[in-house]
Amino acid sequence: MKKQSLTIYLSFLFFFLTVTSVQAKKLYIVTTTTDIASITREIGGDFISVDSIAKGPQDAHYIQAKPSYMVKLNRADLLIYQGLQLEIEWLSFLIEGARNSKVRPLQPGHLDLSSVIEPLEIPIGDLDRSMGHIHTQGNPHYNLSPSNAIIMANAITDQLILLDQDNEIAYRKNLDKFVSSINDRLSNWKSRLNKILNKKVVVFHRTWIYLFTEFGIDQIGTIEKLPGIPPTPMHLAKIKNLIEQNNVRVIIQASYYHSEFPNLLSEKTGAKIVVLPAFVGGVAEATNYFSTIEYIVTELENAFSSS
C-alpha cells in the first residue's frame, strides 16, 4: 500500500516537473498593443506565448487599471511596447506595480520598439510649449506602416534570440517568412491604391501619417485643432473649406473615436466617413497584422472609388 502511494506520488511529481519544465522553456511575452502581439506571435510561433494589455478596439493612450495586468507583467520574460509616449499615462505605473526586475528599463526583458523606428511628425526647430509635450518624440502610430512592421519584426527577433538562443534558427526562419509575406502583400496593396488618383483625405486625429506616407495618401487637414483638443467653430469652418477646395471625398476616423465632428463635416460636404482600425482587433475582421492592413486598404479602396 505504502509502496503504491509512493509510486503514485513520484509519478505525479515527475509529471509535474516535466510539465513545469516544458512550460518554463516557453517564453512569456507581454506587449502593450495588439499589433506588437500579432507580429511577435508570427516570429515566436510555438516557442512563446503572448498577451497584449490593450485590446484592439481600445485607445492605447488610456487603459483602465486592472489587477491582471500586473499579474501578467509579473510573470513576463519580456515586455515589448510601442513607445513614443503612446503608453505614457500608464506603462511606468504598470512596470512599477509588476515587481518584475526582468522587464525594467535597460534589462534584456524590456524592448521599446520605437528605438528602431524612424519617427515622423517630430516638431522641428525651437520647441514651443504651446505645441504641448506629447509629440516631442514624434507620432507613435508607426505600426500602421507595413515597412515599419518589418523593422519591428527584426527587432523582436533579435530580442527573442537574446533571451532564447536555443530556438534561434526557428525565429530566423519565421522572420524570413514574415518579411516575405509582408513584401508580397505590400506590392499588392500599393498597386491597388496607386490606381486611385484623388487620394486626398481629412482625418479626425493624427493617427495615420505612417500609413499615408507608405501609400502616398495626401492628408489635407485634421478635424482636431491640435491632438486631443476638440475643434473650435472657426477651425471646423476652415476644414470645411479645405475639403471643398481640394475636393476631398474621404474623412478617416479610428474605430475607438466616437466624435460627432466628422458626421457634421460629412453632412455639410458630402465626404464619406471611413472608420478604420488603428490597431489589430480594432474591427472584428482585423484578426492579425495582415488582415488589419488588408481591411484598411480594402476600405480605402472602396471609399475612394465609390466617391
Next chain:
Amino acid sequence: MAEFFTFMSAPAAGCIILSIIFTYFGCHVLKREIIFVDLSMAQLAALGATVAFIMEIELDTPESLIISVLFILIGGAFFTWTRSFTHRVPQEAIIGIVYIVAASTALLLSSFSVHGDEHLKTMLSGSILWVTWKEVIRLLVVSVIVAVLLGIYHKKIEEQSLSYKNLRTTGISSFWKWDFLFYVLLGIVIVFFIKTAGIFTIFTFLIIPATCAALFVSQLVKQFVIGSTLAITVSFTGLILSFYLDLPTGATLVCSFGITFFIALILSKFRFFSEV
C-alpha cells in the same frame, strides 16, 4: 493568495489611509451639507496644475504642487467668505458654480497645449491599484500632519459644523479662521490623494461611509468610528473582488461602496439598528 498580497498590499494600505482621513472630513461635510466641496476643490487643484503646465512647469513637481495648493487656498478663502451669503443662497450653489467654472477654465487653458486635456483626465482618473509603497508613505505623512492639526482644532471645527447654518447666532468674525482651516486641510488632502486615487474614488470615500454611518447614529465621533471601520472593510472587499474577478479597481471600489449604501439604507429602516 500570495499573489494577492504581492500586488494588493500597497493599495490596501492606501485604502486604510483613505478610509480614515476622508471619513473624518466626510462626517463634517455631511453635517454642513456641502457635499460637492471635494469635487470643487479637486477641480481647483486641477486648474492650478493646468496653470502650472501653461507656465512650463512639469506636472508632479513641487512647484506644480505649490501652485495647486495656492488655488486651494484661494478657494478655501472664497468658500469661507461666501458663507456670509448663506442666508440668501445655499453654500452648495456657490460650490457648484466654482466647480463648473474652474473645470471650464481648465479646459480653455488646456486648449492652448496639445494633449492638455490628457493631464486633466489623468488627474481625475488615477487608480489606487498603481500605488507604490513610496507613495503610501508620502500619503501617510501628509495624513498624519493633517490629522494632528485636526486633532488640535477638532473642537472648533466641530462647533462650526454643528452650527453651520445658524450663522447669525455665531457671528461672522468668530468662525472664519476655523472654516478656512477646514477647507484648506481638506483641499491639501485632496491635492495629494487625487493623483493616486482619482476623483471618483475620493468622492466615494468622502461621502458614502459618512452617509452610511449617519443613517444609524447622529453623533460626529460615533459616525467617524463606524464610518471609517465600514470604509476599511468595504474597500478591502472591493480590492479582493477586483483582484479575483479581474475588474477595474477604481470602479469596483465605488460600486462596492454603492451596494453597501443600499444595504445600509434598508437596514436603517429596521428599528433594531437605529440609534445604537
